[in-house]
Amino acid sequence: MNKQETTQKETDKISREHALHLLYQMLLIRRFEDKSAELYSAMKIRGFLHLYNGEEAVAVGVMQSLKPEDAIVATYREHGQALARGISAGAIMAEMYGKQEGCSRGRGGSMHLFDAKTRFYGGNAIVGCGLPVAVGLALADKMQGKKNVTCCLFGDGAVAEGEFHESLNLAALWKLPVLFFCENNLYAMGTALRYSHSVADLSKKAESYAVASASVDGMDILAVESAAKEAVEYVRGGKGPYFLEFRTYRFRAHSMFDPQLYRTKEEVEEWKKRDPIDTFAHRLIKQGLINDENIKELEMKVEKEVNDAVAFAEAGTWEPVEDLTRFVYSERKRT
């Protein structure tokens, strides 16, 4: 009840400019992902491709709360986070094409997007492996007296991994500035939460390590944004880590190889009624902040950005095969 009221209040306060920004970002992710699926079928993109449709509110809401000097550690379903963090759509698309203009020079692909400017530390594709790295980044910031926070994104599947438990324990023990942001989309690949967790309320696990925690509707961008801000404030204030569960849903298959035998079409359709983009757009229209025309304009801008990204990737170049064994060891000398 209380959460509902807060959300309502936040909605009232939101500026038109900010609303359009959030909507644009979510739309960009949605269209980028749709385009990626298309390009996968056209065999322009290969390997594993994990799309973010349905979860856009989480990435976009979370990124609003972070400063440029904060660090991000993401998973293999990270196009949305990368876009929302400000890595250019072109660099991400070129990466998925395997071109050297890609954000990881085509060495990483869809699952391993990296960017130094925005402190985006992957793109980590071993479930749970990003959590310890995030703990270490936060430790480095703390030891150097920096006020940065490290935002670690992972799914409900990672919560079953040992590294989740070890990392929350260590971060709490050392009071490290880590945001443990769990995107609970109810499925660890094809295994439903109820088949992997003896305690399905994930925030209870955080509580047992004395980590401050909350759960929030991950389909509601404003709820995400305000919960993330609260968490960031807590963590930046030196109070230790924070666990936030975003209850969300993946509209598309786990990857491009998934016939989705583990869930019903009805379930997917039910969640689609809560589409984070549609519901937010409707809310803004209802409030008179924007109109259909504005949405059309946004869609056109998004389409252009996505098309430009594809053009950038298409025009990209292949790294020479002679460079194959570069980046195994650093090219600079010992210091």
Added chain:
Amino acid sequence: MNGKTRETVKTTYRDAIREAIREAMRRDERVFLMGEDVGRYGGCFAVSKGLLEEFGPERIRDTPLSESTFVGAGIGAALGGMRPIVEIMTVNFSLLAADQILNTAATYLHMSGGLFNVPLVIRMATGGGKQLAAQHSHSLEGWYAHIPGIKVLTPATLEDARGMLWTALADPDPVLIFENSTLYNREGELSVDAGAVDIDHARICRQGNDITIITYGASLYKVLDAADILEKSGISAEVIDLRTLRPLDDAAYLSSVAKTHRALIVDEGWRSGSISAEVSARIMEGVFYELDCPVERICTAEVPMPYASHLEQAALPQTETIVTTVKRMVRKNG
């Protein structure tokens, strides 16, 4: 050789490593040590004894028993601008962190297209001979040497125990240092001004003409003993300490084998798929026509390490076996 001079000091392998850590901590405030029992306990093998008192709990960090997470945290801290030394009690426990070592530390630079290097040092004890049985006694450094993206160091001497750490810390990429646990109590003379050493080259520890014996870690001393015995039989063995298992210093042992025309590799790892297999293959590839006889290997028997002392010793490479093998190789092909 009890020629203690003004320039050297009597020390142990353990103390040499401790001194290396201490020097690194003093010279670079980004350096810190973390691992299980490194602080209040003083280190499982007493390597870090006294460091907590000297540097405080911010820089000498006791961790929970969470190998994967404190190694991963080391990776993160390195990415974040620190120069962590992570201690893992034994190589067997490092398998709990193998994911972080192989999938993260060794891959980040490459996966990020050169954006993020990981200047992390991981130290761990390795090797058998102390009746610690099948979960504390293995030599997996050769197995780690399989992995591109990391460097693998195996200090055998006091000089290397004292000097490899600083060079490893200066390296921009992840470096694993394997300390054979039977060496910690080893005493000797060390130059008072001993410091950083290179980690790129193997070392010829003894010159010889009849055979090249290639080894690393604690086996070095068995090989040197064997070389002394062989000398009495008129066989002159050249002894090479590989020092670094990845990247291998091919030039050092290939040119030696080209001179002696025989090669024996002594490796405390298991034989199959071992670093000795790799060195042997490279000898075939590089100097096959220089060989007077097939390359041979003495490795640890392919069993999980047994507890009973006589069985454990039977499993490990021994001086006697080295002597008889070399005699056979040299005589048969003399």
